[in-house]
Structure formats: structure tokens, C-alpha cells
Amino acid sequence: MANLTKMEARKTQILRTAERIFGKKGFQDTTISEIAKEAKISEASIYEYFSTKEGLLFSVPTKNASELFKLMKFHLRLIRGAANKLRSIIYILLSTNEKSPDNASIVMLILKHNKKFLNSEGHLEIKKGLKIIDETIQEGINxxxxxxxxxxxxTRSIIIGTIEHLVTSWLMTERPESLVHMADPLIDTIIEGIQSKTK
Amino acid sequence: MANLTKMEARKTQILRTAERIFGKKGFQDTTISEIAKEAKISEASIYEYFSTKEGLLFSVPTKNASELFKLMKFHLRLIRGAANKLRSIIYILLSTNEKSPDNASIVMLILKHNKKFLNSEGHLEIKKGLKIIDETIQEGINxxxxxxxxxxxxTRSIIIGTIEHLVTSWLMTERPESLVHMADPLIDTIIEGIQSKTK
Amino acid sequence: MANLTKMEARKTQILRTAERIFGKKGFQDTTISEIAKEAKISEASIYEYFSTKEGLLFSVPTKNASELFKLMKFHLRLIRGAANKLRSIIYILLSTNEKSPDNASIVMLILKHNKKFLNSEGHLEIKKGLKIIDETIQEGINxxxxxxxxxxxxTRSIIIGTIEHLVTSWLMTERPESLVHMADPLIDTIIEGIQSKTK
Amino acid sequence: MANLTKMEARKTQILRTAERIFGKKGFQDTTISEIAKEAKISEASIYEYFSTKEGLLFSVPTKNASELFKLMKFHLRLIRGAANKLRSIIYILLSTNEKSPDNASIVMLILKHNKKFLNSEGHLEIKKGLKIIDETIQEGINxxxxxxxxxxxxTRSIIIGTIEHLVTSWLMTERPESLVHMADPLIDTIIEGIQSKTK
DNA sequence: CATGAATGAGCCTTCATTCAT
DNA sequence: AATGAATGAAGGCTCATTCAT
Incomplete structure (x- = not known):
């Protein structure tokens, strides 16, 4: 048990370091050597916990996504109305990315465009999140x-695509301003459209 | 003149080959050696036309984007109404990406997330396209x-983000169905919103 | 300890092989690949011990020079008279170069004319040797x-320059005859001059 | 004839440029491309005048050496006494190297250690110079x-070796002080030796 | 004669991964 | 369980040289 805990701690330490470095430098420019040095562990030991560099990369967002969608589900139970739920979803997604820019970089800049990731465990977690959105939209229709x-x-593509675009733009620049303040106008625009009512 | 034409042809041949291979395999998994072999040209000759592998990558979408936005501007002159113009823009963007999936891969999966590309000539061309969208939205407001x-x-982020998301999803899967058929419902949803009118 | 010894042995093996090949073929015409093959070690392993090809080159004479000047100092303690000491120094320098022509080639034909080497550890060792000569000359004056x-x-320049010239000429030709037999006439000429006493 | 003159001018232009760049950067770090650019001529044209890069390098000192030894012979006719002649030779050699440091670099730092150069025309010229020294020494003996x-x-090795050493040291450093002021003490020391007469 | 254009040949270095201890 | 040590594999880029025009 003590050993198990110790191993868990080492694994977490590797994951945290990997998240930070992958997030800042991307996949290619990150070396196992650097992660090992920063995590104060040997390179070989990393391979005790993760089979490949790519496997380590994939492992970073898996846990994060899992926790995110648990949180999301919990919140949504308290909210009535599909529009309010979508508003909450958008808010949670934007604020989560803003709070964890390294994880956001890994997901938005690296993994979203990696075909192998599509079949990984981490992507399964993300799909669960998409399902929540789909269900909420359907609920609103019903x-x-x-x-x-x-x-x-x-509709889900509009929501996700816009969030991805906003987060990505934010990540790619100096990140001067907050992301979350876009949540309300975003959901308003999606719900009400841009057409003038007087027309 | 004959020489100029010949050199232009070689350069175009390199660009076409690079587009195909970069588009299918990504940047890291593409080798200059492979491009040279496919383009039936020596590796050293590629460096006569492009200074680095990355420079070659960046050059691929530059011309494409330039032509795209010329075409877009030409079309928009014939159309009245901001909504109709946005509809046309979305249609052109989706159909262009659908027609050139390799170029689309390079832009959507590789370059969109490359910070160096942000300051390159190719990105300048893309910014011009974004400006057209902004102007059209402003025109609609006015x-x-x-x-x-x-x-x-x-609003522009919603349009661009959604298009990027649709194109990216399409690129990442088996691409079973057409992209362009999403143009009309997409613009309709953005303009009218998703809210029930009866409410 | 066993490991240390093993690693030391590998490092020495690399150095010996590098000395032989650099000495025979020069810096540019020597490839890391060839050194690795001859040393029965992988190319990558060479980089475990030496950071660059140039670093490996510089490392070759460092140890040799260090040992040489230790030996020289030891001998000089036994000798009385500055002239006798200079004679011994010249003899040791000529015979050392003659015994290790590959190391001599590296020093005389490659490194003596490399500005980067001037600031390296290896050159520091050589400077110590020059200091011994200076001190001996000064001792003779005093x-x-x-x-x-x-x-x-x-005076030191005459001694060193002549030795370098003799060694270099010897290295550049078929090396038919011994170098050391020049030691006595050389020191005699330097000490007595070439002027006829009868004059 | 006009053409011949023009070609001679181009060849001289190449040689002058090559001397400057080879002298400053060494053989490996000098590219034909750079010489061509500096000489305002095409790379291919250089190959009209010199068969290889190494051939061009070898050609630089040949003419210089030839002129030097003509000058030397001319001067020596005016001088009586072997010691005086050697003094003059040393002075001419030091001052020539000091006046043309790029040529000096080529000879002292590059070619002196190139075995191929031993059989080249340029080295023949240098050998002629050595012969002058030998004859002068022999004249002094006779x-x-x-x-x-x-x-x-x-004796010749002492003279040449010391000059080479002094010139090389001067070339390898910041060249703060003049070389020629070493000529007199050098020849004095060689002729008189370093031994105390009182002894 | 001059050169624009093309290329063959070559090599150092990096790094993910393995394995014996 | 942990790691020090070793390496296989890979690729971008440079440049001297050639040749058709």
C-alpha cells in the first residue's frame, strides 16, 4: 500500500511535469530526457510507467477530461432549461481551458489533430463530454x-468549434484577456442568432 | 522567358508534391527525400527554391490562400445583402477545403497551431480573408x-471556428459525406439562432 | 568501481582510436562513423563521452600533454645546469613526438593552428610546458x-619553433630517420651559436 | 590580347579575393560561393580559371612566393657577408609576412600542413627560397x-622554424606588435648563441 | 567566354527506447 | 523498482563541381 502510493505519486509527478513541458513546447520539441530531469527521475523510470512518449502524451489529458465531465454533469443537475445548461457548459469549458493552459495546449494544439488519439482512452472521455452537449441540445428541442x-x-459543432477557436487563438497569442467573459455573449448569439428582430 | 517558365514549373511541381505529402503525412513524418523523389528532382534542388523544410511547408498554402480570397472578393461583388454574402463565404470556404483536402490538412492540422506561421506571408493572406468576413458582418450591422x-x-469566431471544426472533423475521419451541404444550415443557424420563435 | 573502470576503458578506447585516425587523416577527413567502427562502439556512444567531434579532437592531446610535462618536471629535478636542462627538454620533446606521431600530427598539424584550441584545456597544458622552458632559460641567465x-x-621561440619545424617536416615526409638525433646538435647550436670562434 | 588582358584581370581578381577570404576564414570555412560573390563573378567562372577549390588555394601563394624570392635574390647581391645576408633574409621574410597577413595565414596555417601542397608548384617556389638560405649558410662556412x-x-631549420613560430603566434593572436623588430635579435642570437662568453 | 541551374555525395547529431544490474 | 549505460535509426542541409546554353 505504501509502495502503491509511492508509485502513484511518481506517476503523478511524471504526468504533471509532462503536462507542463508538452504544453509549453509541443510534442516534438519536448524530450523524454527533459521530462525526466524536471521530474527528478531517470528516463528509464518513465518507461516503467508509460510505454512510449506518445503514450505519456495521451495520458495527460485523460484524467483531466474525466474530472472535467464529472464536474460538468454534477453542475448540470442543478440547472433547469437547456439554454441555461448550454451556458453553463460553455462557461465551464472556457474557464477550464483558461485555468489549465498547458493541458489546453496539449488538447487543442497537439491532440485534436492526431489521428491516433482518436482511438485512445483520452478521446473516449472527450466524446462523453460531447454527448452531454448533444443531449442538452436534444432536451431543448424536445x-x-x-x-x-x-x-x-x-449546433454542437458550432458550440465546440467556436470554443476551440477562441481557446486556440488565446493560446497562440499573449493571452492578454480572459476567455470566460466570452461565454455569455457566445451563448446569447448562438441562441438568438445575429438577425435583427425588426426585420 | 523559357527558363523562367521552366523554373516556375519546377517550383510548382515541388509545391504540388509537397502539398500532397505534407497533407497526407504531416510535417514531421514527411521527409525532404520523399518529396524530392516524388517530384523527380534532387533534394539539393529543393533547397534552390525553398530555404528550409519549414519554408517549403509555409509556401504551400500561401498561393492557395491568395487565390482563394481573390475569388471570394470577386464573388461578393455580385451579391447583395450581408447574410447572402456570409452564406457565400461559408460555401466557398467549405467547398475550397473539400476540393483540396491536402491543403486543408496543412492549414487546419499543421499550420493553425504553429506559432512561427503566425508571422509568415501565408498567414497574412489568411488574415485578409478574415477581414472580408469582419467587413461583411459590419456591413450587415450598418x-x-x-x-x-x-x-x-x-461572430466571426463562430463562423471560422465552426468551419474549422467541421473541416477538421471531416479531415480526421473517412470523409464519407460532403462538407458543402453544411453551408446552408450553418449560416441559417448562425443568423436565426436556435431559439424557438414560439417562445 | 567496476562500472567506472569499464567506462574509463571505453573512453580510453575512443581516445586511442580517435588519436590514430585524426592523426592519420586530419580532422575533416575523419568521420565519427569511422572512429566508432574502429573503436567497436556505436556513434551515439561516442557522444555519451564527448559532446562534439571537435571536443573529441581537443581531448586527445590534453592527457598526453599533461603526462608529458609531469615527466619533464621529474627529469629536470635530476639535472644541474640550465644548458643541460634545455638539452633534456629538447630531447624529451623530440622523442615524445617521435614515439607518438599520431598525437604529434594532431598537435602540430591540426591544433596548433586552431584558434578555438587556444582557449581549451589542452592548450593550458601546453602552456605549462612553455613555462618550464622559460624558467630554465631564466635560470641560466641568473x-x-x-x-x-x-x-x-x-630564445624559447627559437627552441619551440625549431622543434615544431623539425617535427612537422618529419611528419610530412616519409619519416626515414630519427628525430632525437637532432637534439644534441640543436641545443649545441642554440647555445654556442654558429659564429666561428676564430673570428 | 585585349581578351588576354581581361582574362588575366579576372584571374587576378579571383586570386586576390581568394587570398583575402582563405586568409581570414581558412580553407574549410571558405566557400567557392563566397569567393564568387565577393569577386563579382559566377561560381562556374571560377572553374574556368582554377580546376578545384584546392587548386585555387594552392595558386594563391605561388605568385607571391615567386615574387618574394626574386626580391630576396636581388637584395642579397648587394650584401657582403653571410651573417649580413641571413639578417636580410630574416628581415625580408618577417616583413613580407607582416605586410600580407592573409597570404601568411594561407602559407603558415593552411598549406604548411597539407601534404598535397608538398608536390605543388607553389611549394617548389618555397623550396627555392630555402635553397637561398642553405647557400648562404654554406657560403658562411666556406x-x-x-x-x-x-x-x-x-641551421636552416632553426631560422625557418623560428620565423614560422613567430609569424604563426602573431597570426593567431591579436597581432599587437610588429614582427620585424624581432629580426635583429633573432639573427644575433642564432649567430652568437646564448652562451655567456665569460664562461 | 560566362553562367544559371542542377545535383551527388556526404555527415554530425539527436533521442526514444532497451536492457543488464 | 530503479536506473546507468548503450545504441539503432534517422534526416536536414551544405557545397564543390558539372554542363547545357
């Missing part, structure tokens, strides 16, 4: 809150 | 066609 | 054995 | 000016 004709997949 | 309170940057 | 007006730096 | 027992080859 409740008459959203238009009957809207396409669930497209 | 004409009373769009709501006065909407945020131009956010 | 003892009245040598003329009072002679220039220590120039 | 005239009773120098000791009968001295070794001509060794």
Missing part, C-alpha cells in the same frame, strides 16, 4: 425551447 | 440586417 | 650560464 | 664566417 428543425450535430 | 449589439469578433 | 642580454621569449 | 662543424640543414 422541450420546445429550441427550434424543431435545428441539426443537433451542427 | 444596414440594419444584423442586430446592433452583436460582437463582430465573436 | 646563474651566468647564459648571456645577460638574451630575450627569454625569443 | 668563408670561415661560420663554424665548420655546423649542420646546414639544422
Amino acid at each position: 422541450a420546445g425551447e429550441f427550434r424543431n428543425g435545428i441539426n443537433v450535430y451542427l | 444596414a440594419g440586417e444584423f442586430r446592433n449589439g452583436i460582437n463582430v469578433y465573436l | 646563474a651566468g650560464e647564459f648571456r645577460n642580454g638574451i630575450n627569454v621569449y625569443l | 668563408a670561415g664566417e661560420f663554424r665548420n662543424g655546423i649542420n646546414v640543414y639544422l
